[in-house]
Amino acid sequence: MKFSDVKYAALNITHDCNLRCRYCYAGKKCSVSMSRETAFKAIDFLASVSDNRCTVTFFGGEPLLEFDLMKGIVQYAGDKYGDKIAFRLSTNATLLEKHHLDFFEHHGIYFVVSIDGNREQHDSQRCDAAGHGSYDHIVSILHDVLALNPYTVAVSVVVPETAHNVRDGVESLFDLGFRYVLQTLDYSADWTSADLRILRGQYSSLAKFYFKSLREGRKIYYSPFDERIKTRTQKPYKKGDLCDLANSQIAIAPSGVIYPCVQLIGNDSPEWRKNSIGDVEDGFNRSRRKWFVDQNYTTKESCTDCSLDGRCSTYCGCVNWRATGSISAVPPIICEHERMLMPIVDKLANKLWSKNIELFKRKFYDPTFPCSSYIEDCKPVDQER
Numbered sequence: 045m046k047f048s049d050v051k052y053a054a055l056n057i058t059h060d061c062n063l064r065c066r067y068c069y070a071g072k073k074c075s076v077s078m079s080r081e082t083a084f085k086a087i088d089f090l091a092s093v094s095d096n097r098c099t100v101t102f103f104g105g106e107p108l109l110e111f112d113l114m115k116g117i118v119q120y121a122g123d124k125y126g127d128k129i130a131f132r133l134s135t136n137a138t139l140l141e142k143h144h145l146d147f148f149e150h151h152g153i154y155f156v157v158s159i160d161g162n163r164e165q166h167d168s169q170r171c172d173a174a175g176h177g178s179y180d181h182i183v184s185i186l187h188d189v190l191a192l193n194p195y196t197v198a199v200s201v202v203v204p205e206t207a208h209n210v211r212d213g214v215e216s217l218f219d220l221g222f223r224y225v226l227q228t229l230d231y232s233a234d235w236t237s238a239d240l241r242i243l244r245g246q247y248s249s250l251a252k253f254y255f256k257s258l259r260e261g262r263k264i265y266y267s268p269f270d271e272r273i274k275t276r277t278q279k280p281y282k283k284g285d286l287c288d289l290a291n292s293q294i295a296i297a298p299s300g301v302i303y304p305c306v307q308l309i310g311n312d313s314p315e316w317r318k319n320s321i322g323d324v325e326d327g328f329n330r331s332r333r334k335w336f337v338d339q340n341y342t343t344k345e346s347c348t349d350c351s352l353d354g355r356c357s358t359y360c361g362c363v364n365w366r367a368t369g370s371i372s373a374v375p376p377i378i379c380e381h382e383r384m385l386m387p388i389v390d391k392l393a394n395k396l397w398s399k400n401i402e403l404f405k406r407k408f409y410d411p412t413f414p415c416s417s418y419i420e421d422c423k424p425v426d427q428e429r
């Protein structure tokens with residue numbers, strides 16, 4: 045079997061975090077971080093298994109707890125490999141200060157911010173060990189974050205307890221100035237039919253908001269709608285599009301042990317190491333790596349005759365694994381969620397098309413849109429008059 049070269053790697057530089065989010069999958073928090081020696085070996089390893097550019101995302105726990113280490117890694121990689129290694133960051137943003145932003149700007153490091161929605165929704169899940177919410181700090185630094193990168197992505201997680209708040213939460217994120225909201229369910233939570241009914245009402249309401257926004261020329265991206273419209277107007281997903289775990293994307297724990305995905309690291313204990321596919325010292329364990337890739341690419345028998353195959357987000361092996369314990373088994377909640385959401389999205393897309401909404405047509409049918417839209421966004425306001 046020929047593996048892909050590694051294009052994306054999550055570098056988990058610490059098991060520690062200042063928050064204790066209720067749905068966290070990152071395992072028990074402890075003050076164990078990656079040593080500089082292991083971090084540099086990880087960079088050497090990634091450079092050796094990437095033919096072209098490898099994008100490394102700092103992960104945790106909360107990676108900003110190890111900002112000095114992060115700086116050392118960026119320096120080391122830049123000196124030795126130039127721009128072959130690019131860096132990104134996934135952060136809860138609660139420790140973010142101006143001097144971090146200066147560093148990220150200097151090194152062209154983009155990051156995503158975990159923020160679930162409005163204060164109520166966010167603070168009910170994303171709190172510290174004492175139970176205090178983390179919303180206010182994020183909002184206090186957001187102006188600087190968006191000034192640095194107006195396309196900063198808000199990553200939001202919905203759990204059954206927050207399902208009733210999805211519409212307000214998403215609207216509030218756009219009102220805060222985010223243009224990109226990437227939202228997913230916690231599929232490992234205990235979802236009931238009643239929760240999904242509530243969620244359906246929220247999506248229907250959000251569809252009206254989305255329609256109105258595009259009609260007014262407001263450029264917003266909301267992943268539950270955008271991704272499903274794309275698989276209808278552009279092309280369906282194929283294997284590897286959503287998740288290519290253990291192949292072109294991998295994760296490295298603070299110990300230097302390599303995993304198929306960051307969601308499979310846990311606290312890197314012997315139990316979790318059953319998921320490992322090598323380490324930065326000795327490289328990949330080929331047979332383990334192959335096993336995970338094969339599992340991820342296994343045809344899902346339950347989906348082969350479904351009209352939504354290719355549009356549904358069932359191709360994420362890590363999500364499957366978290367919810368069912370098997371990479372190749374689709375959790376029933378994904379299936380139910382897709383069957384509930386797809387008709388809402390299709391109805392929305394039909395309406396946007398039939399009402400001839402210009403932004404919709406450009407966004408989903410004009411291949412030059414990303415570029416032309418960016419140029420438009422850069423235009424000084426007085427040139428538009």
Ligand code: SF4
Binds near residue numbers: 063
């Ligand atoms: S910020 Fe991330 S790592 Fe920390 S507790 Fe929350 S989900 Fe887990």
Ligand code: SF4
Binds near residue numbers: 356378379
């Ligand atoms: S809707 Fe269900 S059966 Fe259809 S592709 Fe998705 S998970 Fe498979």
